[in-house]
Amino acid sequence: MATYAPNPQAVARVPRALAFRYDALPLDLADGVLAVALSDPHDDAVVDALRAATRLRVRTLPMARETIRDLLHIAYAAEPAANATTERDNDAPAVRAVDRVLAAAIGAHASDVHVEPAAGGGRVRLRVDGVLREHETIAAALYPAFVSRLKLMAGMDIADRRQPQDGRCAIPFEQREIDARVASVPTVDGEKLVVRLLDRYAASPDLAALGMPTALLARYRAAVRAPWGFVVVSGPTGSGKTTTLYASLAELDADARNLCSVEDPVEMRLRGVTQVQVNPRAGLTFPLVLRAFMRQDPNVVMVGEMRDGETAAVALSAALAGQFVFATLHANDAPRTIDRLVELGVARHALAAALTAIVAQRLVRTLCERCRIHAPIPPPLRARLALAAETWYVAAGCRACAETGYLGRTGVYELLDVDEATRDAVATGASSVHVAQLAARAGYAPMRDDALAKVLAGTTSFDELSRVVAWHGAR
């Protein structure tokens, strides 16, 4: 069943009382014909009543009664006054509430907006700097219309509340458009929506500003600037992998080289880079796009994510064929990235031959410099981490940081350069522990070293790191 956005001109012609009495939703008005949605489009009594009240010819379409009722509330909330025709569609409370929430989210640089049913109505939370925070509560009476409005904007079927759905739309904001991807999940309490906001035209990231330690950055740049290679960036969702790859591509000469990228989704537009967004429904998969790139004489190929064996195999063969390949992967750390690729079905000898460097990373919030405070390091932690320092910084909270104690984010990193020794170990199936030991000779240090250095420098706090970095190795 299709969904429609009622045309305010059509709504203005049908009296509110009549529309609600018959569950008749005015949809459109063209050439003197009023299109109306009814749960029973062949109900002649209703059609006659509409014709008499509007003096228009009436055409009917079928729509679920539930949907009609939702849309009626949205449509008629816009015109309580007598001069209804001058009222605009976006005056409806739900429309205003959605616009307000999205504008606040974009203004706060939120990456996601979570909308979920809660006891007192609808709960709205924003994810800012990687952490969810309460934003506002939507009145219970408005919640269904609020959800419907978001789903309508994203082109989703508002009549279907039982199946997970996804949609997308562009939100105009300060002379540009923010791309929004909306996903719904039917919960026992009602529908929950998550809106992911992508500012594709934000400034491209700078490798030097991502928070890589100086020595690691120099080693990484050397790997990126090699004529060929296979660089994998790993970490969980939301760890900044794509940003690292974007910053890596931005370092390369886009004019002299053919740079191609396949992503899901394209999070940011990059100058001089051919970017393709996968669309599995249309058959546009990672392997298909990669094979198409291979026929277009690429120099550098970026694979947004290797989530299956076929994609990993095609990426690997591109690297073996002499292209420079950048890819991301879900893995906990650099040594275990190798295990993960082998689990995906990649041949060890091919992997050993192609792989040049692995970065593993997390994002942590940085302490607000205006309000961070010195505090003694608890003695047990000081002993466990073998620290010489006696104090470090902890979060406090001020107006500048919305009382959170944190402002902005930075990455924590580890980099494993694949040299001859590690190459042999990868080929022969050595354990990730052994690979890590070999790589340490070439400068590899686990992520927690960088993490701890950032705590001692006051960049972030130990509490914040504990949220994202495992410390078992330090115990």
Ligand SMILES: [Zn+2]
């Ligand atoms: Zn502060």
